[in-house]
Amino acid sequence: MPDQTQERPRERAAVPPALAGRSLSKGFAGVLALDAVDLTIEAGEVHALLGENGSGKSTLIKLLSGYHRAEGSTEVHVGGASMTLGSPRSSHALGCRFVHQDLGLVDAATIADNLCLGAGFPLRWGTIRARELRRRARGDLARVGVELDPARLVGELTPAMKTGIAVARALASHGGDPVKLLVLDEPTATLPDDEVNDLLGIVERVAASGVGVLYVTHRIDEVFRIADNVTVLRDGRKVTTRPTASLDRRELINLLVGSEFDETQAASEALAPSAADALLHVETLDAGPVRAASFEVAAGEVVGIAGITGSGRETILGALFGANPREAGTVLVGEQPVPAARPAAAMEVGVAYLPPDRPKLGALMELSARENLSLADLRPFWRRMRLQRRAEASETRAWFDRLSIRPLDGSERRLATFSGGNQQKLLFAKWLRRRPRVFLLDEPTQGVDIAAKRELHRQLLLAAADGAAVVVSSSDIDELAVLCHRVLVLRDGRIVANLTGDRVSVDRIARECLNASGKVIAA
Amino acid sequence: MSAAHGSRRPLQRTSRRTLNFGFDRFSGLYLWALFILVFGIWVPNAFLTTDTLHSVASSQAISAMVALAVLAPLAAGVYDLSVGATANLTAIVVAVLQAHHHSIGTAIAVAIATGVAVGVINGFLVVKLQISSFIATLGMATVLAAVQSIVSGQQQPAPPTASSWLNLTQSTVGGFQVVVVYLVVLAVIFWWVLAHTPAGRYIDAVGANAEAARLSGVSVGKWRWLSLVCSGAISGLAGVLYCSLNGPSLTFGTALLLPAYAAVFLGSTQLKPGRFNVWGTLIAVYVLATGVQGLQFVTGVQWLNDMFNGVALLAAVAFAGWRQRKSLSRRFRRSTGRSDEPDATPTEPDQSPSGAATSQVASR
Numbered sequence A: 001m002p003d004q005t006q007e008r009p010r011e012r013a014a015v016p017p018a019l020a021g022r023s024l025s026k027g028f029a030g031v032l033a034l035d036a037v038d039l040t041i042e043a044g045e046v047h048a049l050l051g052e053n054g055s056g057k058s059t060l061i062k063l064l065s066g067y068h069r070a071e072g073s074t075e076v077h078v079g080g081a082s083m084t085l086g087s088p089r090s091s092h093a094l095g096c097r098f099v100h101q102d103l104g105l106v107d108a109a110t111i112a113d114n115l116c117l118g119a120g121f122p123l124r125w126g127t128i129r130a131r132e133l134r135r136r137a138r139g140d141l142a143r144v145g146v147e148l149d150p151a152r153l154v155g156e157l158t159p160a161m162k163t164g165i166a167v168a169r170a171l172a173s174h175g176g177d178p179v180k181l182l183v184l185d186e187p188t189a190t191l192p193d194d195e196v197n198d199l200l201g202i203v204e205r206v207a208a209s210g211v212g213v214l215y216v217t218h219r220i221d222e223v224f225r226i227a228d229n230v231t232v233l234r235d236g237r238k239v240t241t242r243p244t245a246s247l248d249r250r251e252l253i254n255l256l257v258g259s260e261f262d263e264t265q266a267a268s269e270a271l272a273p274s275a276a277d278a279l280l281h282v283e284t285l286d287a288g289p290v291r292a293a294s295f296e297v298a299a300g301e302v303v304g305i306a307g308i309t310g311s312g313r314e315t316i317l318g319a320l321f322g323a324n325p326r327e328a329g330t331v332l333v334g335e336q337p338v339p340a341a342r343p344a345a346a347m348e349v350g351v352a353y354l355p356p357d358r359p360k361l362g363a364l365m366e367l368s369a370r371e372n373l374s375l376a377d378l379r380p381f382w383r384r385m386r387l388q389r390r391a392e393a394s395e396t397r398a399w400f401d402r403l404s405i406r407p408l409d410g411s412e413r414r415l416a417t418f419s420g421g422n423q424q425k426l427l428f429a430k431w432l433r434r435r436p437r438v439f440l441l442d443e444p445t446q447g448v449d450i451a452a453k454r455e456l457h458r459q460l461l462l463a464a465a466d467g468a469a470v471v472v473s474s475s476d477i478d479e480l481a482v483l484c485h486r487v488l489v490l491r492d493g494r495i496v497a498n499l500t501g502d503r504v505s506v507d508r509i510a511r512e513c514l515n516a517s518g519k520v521i522a523a
Numbered sequence B: 001m002s003a004a005h006g007s008r009r010p011l012q013r014t015s016r017r018t019l020n021f022g023f024d025r026f027s028g029l030y031l032w033a034l035f036i037l038v039f040g041i042w043v044p045n046a047f048l049t050t051d052t053l054h055s056v057a058s059s060q061a062i063s064a065m066v067a068l069a070v071l072a073p074l075a076a077g078v079y080d081l082s083v084g085a086t087a088n089l090t091a092i093v094v095a096v097l098q099a100h101h102h103s104i105g106t107a108i109a110v111a112i113a114t115g116v117a118v119g120v121i122n123g124f125l126v127v128k129l130q131i132s133s134f135i136a137t138l139g140m141a142t143v144l145a146a147v148q149s150i151v152s153g154q155q156q157p158a159p160p161t162a163s164s165w166l167n168l169t170q171s172t173v174g175g176f177q178v179v180v181v182y183l184v185v186l187a188v189i190f191w192w193v194l195a196h197t198p199a200g201r202y203i204d205a206v207g208a209n210a211e212a213a214r215l216s217g218v219s220v221g222k223w224r225w226l227s228l229v230c231s232g233a234i235s236g237l238a239g240v241l242y243c244s245l246n247g248p249s250l251t252f253g254t255a256l257l258l259p260a261y262a263a264v265f266l267g268s269t270q271l272k273p274g275r276f277n278v279w280g281t282l283i284a285v286y287v288l289a290t291g292v293q294g295l296q297f298v299t300g301v302q303w304l305n306d307m308f309n310g311v312a313l314l315a316a317v318a319f320a321g322w323r324q325r326k327s328l329s330r331r332f333r334r335s336t337g338r339s340d341e342p343d344a345t346p347t348e349p350d351q352s353p354s355g356a357a358t359s360q361v362a363s364r
């Protein structure tokens, strides 16, 4: 098929397209991150935008939102009306709504306040009407199927719940300008599968109501589930736009990667766990929702943690490392105890922890990539009374090569200027370079493209082969199934299953996560 | 459609680039040159003299030290608003002790220890009791004013007159009063610590995103505390040197605070934009001082100093904030490409845990 646009025939020819973008372009420091991309989305269409890390997806979206100002001959029409480029107000007034990769919620405010920050508060005589505020908030939450008390602080929520709030907020119009275009930038990067279904349901409903949806994701399955058309970007240029029905999975992946890509993973079976003694011991751990969790992980073993939102999956690793508080229980690495709530002490005994919430807990956005990478261990660079910046830079460059972090020469750039997936890879490298004995990872491959994901998995298995005990908590069950020797399933804060061997399968893990009844076992 | 589908092509640099020098990271140096040029032509006989050079250098040395004192806590994301009061207290302490016939050495040691103690208490309030640094150090400043009244009995102590005491700051080295040398030494040490040691890196990390720093194994509390102790110690030293230079005044402290912040915030737009830094701060101190000095030769009115420093502080903070926001309000932007260069890019508003230097601190 020629690389030409073959969009779905327009059903309602009278309705102008939700989005008609012509020659979308944007440069940074003289390099085009987005190079003359055309994109049309009809009203009611779900349009998937795909591409490797750093291919320009978020840049395109920020162009539509008025955050970035476009270059040259860029033109954007929304619902037939021309948009003033670089003006968030114009974008909003024309009915564009966004859920960004960094959700942009105010942690210190309640859910209800967050929902109304964009659309405006219900007022009487200039005072916020509290009851009306809560009522609206509940309505907004109901639309996305999230059941939470609107009075709770957003900061207390898990990443998955926060995504729900951000979508609800984007859709909350409260009688203002009608929504024409909903844009979602990797909304499912950290959502567990059951919630992905809910989200996709919401997206379909939104589209059915006549809103055009632009949907960015790295998860190929989702594309086939909801998208009418797919646009693939590579290096800031459009590779193609195709109806989803005309593609199969393999074809799409090849378009994405730009060459034949063999999807078979470096599976964990290839690396049988050594019969080594347990390295990480967790005994009767209580932390947040987690109750009396006990398990052990041997050196060379990769153990997965699965569970739905609120099951304790999001809390348990942070509690082991000391990122969040521990109420009871002991954690040992070999013979050495890992004290509660003291990350520095945990690192001292060889524990590393990649946190789930990148912008808040992982990244130092204003510091350079080099400074982010070296922060967790500066000792090797402290020589002759100063930090040897050149050695630091060359080690950074080596990691850029190894995990293909792009741009390759970006070690002095602020982390904020990297694409989401590349930030994630850099933080991965930050911990990998410490050669941890116990490596705890929360949502390790969030926002990372398929090729890079395979590389990160390979690096994890290499670390395990080197004698590390690896524990991965992930909302992505496929990831757990390919990567792990063993999967612990959490439900209502308790470990309810310890799956090994053949039982480490997507079906089985998913079933255990949801199963309402099951006996508690100690691993 | 205009795109040439080759490899990623560089953008045409527009002529705006060269017109942008005013907001460049060396704008302070340009401004300095401009001041010297303007006043050099306007009042050449008064302005273009080595006397002016020496007097500006030494009269600003104390201000510059206080600016360095607030630099460390700011880099770590906390305010120290007690620096002026600390300096004033130690100046009185060192004078009163000498008036009571203690040796110069003892007097200086006690005075500086006082500054350190203030920093330790500030650190306790901020780190252990978790009081917002703004409130804690403001409260501390008020308490110190009271302590100063107790120590001095609300009477200006007699200025110590021992020649070794006066020589401490007033002897000259190559025409400059020796206090300028102290400043340079201090600045070099600061620069080394902040830019070339792990300590400096940790302090920057704490200021950039405290929680992420903690999860990288950095003890946030320790570095904040140390930075406050350091600012207390430097303020203490500055107070002692002020007393040796100008005699014990009961009120000079308050006047030091605002110019220090003006200099540090202005400095954060220089050399390493978005980061508090030593040389940027010193440039800011001396650019402002040069401007004030020149204007004083021209008009000689009293209010110049305050006006200049106040306006400079507001302009610096507004500019640093604007730099962040400009991606949202595009009115000011006319050119393409240029302002998105890595070092000039504003933080996205929705990535709020970190931000350019001002907002980090302002939000606490």
Ligand SMILES: Nc1ncnc2c1ncn2[C@@H]1O[C@H](COP(=O)(O)OP(=O)(O)OP(=O)(O)O)[C@@H](O)[C@H]1O
Binding pocket: A028, A029, A033, A051, A052, A053, A054, A055, A056, A057, A058, A059, A060, A101, A406, A407, A416, A417, A418, A419, A420, A421, A422, A447, A449, B340, B341, B342, B345
């Ligand atoms: N503010 C910025 N300053 C400089 N370069 C930037 C900036 N923002 C993005 N870039 C660059 O533009 C390119 C495209 O980035 P973008 O964030 O659009 O990628 P993406 O397709 O969203 O990738 P990901 O899947 O990793 O999120 C990258 O090379 C990135 O480094």
Ligand SMILES: [Mg+2]
Binding pocket: A057, A058, A059, A101, A185, A419, A420, A421
């Ligand atoms: Mg992105």
